[in-house]
Amino acid sequence: MAAAPFRVVILGAGFGGMEAARALRHAPVEVTLVDRHNHHLFQPLLYQVATAALSPGDIAWPIRAIFRRQPNVTVLMAEVSGIDTAARQVRTQDGLRLPYDALVVATGATHSYFGHDEWAGVAPGLKTLDDATALRRRLLVAFEQAELTMDATERQRLLTFIVIGAGPTGVELAGAMAELARDAMSREFRRIRPEMARIILLEAGERVLSTFPEDLGETARRSLEAKGVQVLTGRKVTLCDEAGVTCGEDRFPASTVVWAAGVVASPAAQWLGVQPGRAGRLEVGPDLSLPGLPEVFAVGDLVQAKDAEGKPVPGTAPAAKQMGRHVGRLLAARAAGRTAPGAFRYRHQGELATIGRRSAVVALGRFRLTGLIGWWFWGIAHVYFLVGFRSRVVVSFEWLWSYLTFQRGARLITAPSRRPPSDAPV
Incomplete structure (x- = not known):
């Protein structure tokens, strides 16, 4: 009688979960990959969908298509409702029970409003394609409504956009x-001047890009201000509502507010019945397994892990991919009866951020890249990590076209908008 297969269930098809599944492609295991969406999303470029530089299909790919040539992977679009660690089963809202010999939790993180969850409706974050397309719609509708209104004060409010958090x-x-x-829409309206839009970046801390070297943070600030962005540091938000944002005694009327100030882990700790760490993250051992649950592993934004020097591992895509790859290789060795790799070792691959056309900051150890060179490096790195040849070609072409023409090709408003201002001409 044949031995029962080694069953691995992976929750989440983000960077960590995908990498874990790929690392098991030659292993004698049965992998079940569960995600509430049917696509893998390249989150670092979500903001480009939100600002009409790219279309959703440029940065997302069907999970089934990615694993069509990996027969040991079964993909399920389902939402997790709980985990029975004693019975080693994952429960879904559809009533499924998925047994496992090893479980990899890679469900990521969501927005944290630091105790003010009521702000979520007026200051949405940017984590999903729905978030990005909804923000794109809000941005474009604001310009359209500003073109309609006859009230100068209302027009200025409509053309004010606030981003909270300078990471x-x-x-x-x-x-x-x-x-x-200022570039894409500067000559397209007749009653307003889009380039007069007010973009405000609010940061509670004292500087921009606090995880970057200080000189690069200052470079980023100067680049933003050169583009007309009003950067305000040391400003803690005390109120968000439909009319704008309040910071202490300062009030900023605005039509659109975006939250980029913090994240909190998914409810995996609650599913597993363990005590979460800071920001709801799971504490893991050196091999990324949970203490007392050696068959359960966690990777990505969900994890509170440390590198070889005792520093926290950042919640970035490269870190998640490294974690997923490590756990995948560990489970492959375990299933095959081989010696498993040692403790997880994080290798920092640098920090990158773009401030727009011809401007980016890059920290690679002691090396610093800024300006046009940094922007090209940032672009090449992001294209390299996209899934599939088609996406690399399409995104490269879209960026080249935008660079040469200043145009944005994905500026469609595809859902019902709010009613126009009451003072609009008939």
Whole structure:
């Protein structure tokens, strides 16, 4: 009688989950990959969908298509409702029970409003394709409504856009918003001047890109200000509502507010019945398994892990891919009866952020790249990590076209918008 196959269930088809599944392609295992979406998303470029530089299909790919040539992977589009660690089963909202010999949790993180979840409706974040397309719609509709209104105060509010949080996402989004207004749409309206749009970047800390070397953070700030972005540091948000943002005694009326200030882990700790660490993250051992649950592993933004020097591993795509690859190789060795690799060792591959056309900051150890050279390096690195030859070609062409023409090709408003201002001419 043949031995039962070694069953691996992977929750989440982000960077960590995908890499774990790929690392098991030659292993004697049965992999079940579960995600609530049917696509893998390249999150670092979501802001370009939100600002009409790319289309959703340029940065997302069907999970089934990615694994069509890996027969030991079964893909399920389902949402997890709980995990029975005693019975070693994953429960889904559809009533499925998925047994496992090893479980890899890679469900990522979502927006953290630091105790003000009521702000989510008026200051959405940017984590999914739905988030990106909804933000794109809000941006474009704001310009259209500003063209209609006869009220100067309302027009200025409509043309004010606020990004909260000056990490890489906030910096890249603010720079892209400025280019959308000042370059892509500068000659397309007759009653307003899009280049007069006010883009405000608010940061509670004292500097931009706090995880980058200080000189690169200052370079990024100067580049944003050169594009017309108003960068305000040391400003803690105390209120968000439909009319704008309040920071202490300062009030900023705005039509569109985007949250890029923090993240909190998915509810995996609750599923597993373990005590979460900071920001809801799971504490893991040196091999990325959970203490007391050697058959359960966690990777990516969900994890509170440390590198060889005791420093926290950043919640970035390269870190998630390294974690996923390590766990995949460990499980492949375990299933085959080989000696498993040792402790996870994180290799820092640098930090990158673009501030828009011809401007980026890159930190590679002691090396620094800025300006046009940094921008080209940033672009090449992102194209390299895209899934599939077609996506690399399409994204490269879109960027080249935008670079030469200043145009944005994905500026369609495809859902019902809000009613026009009451003072609009008939």
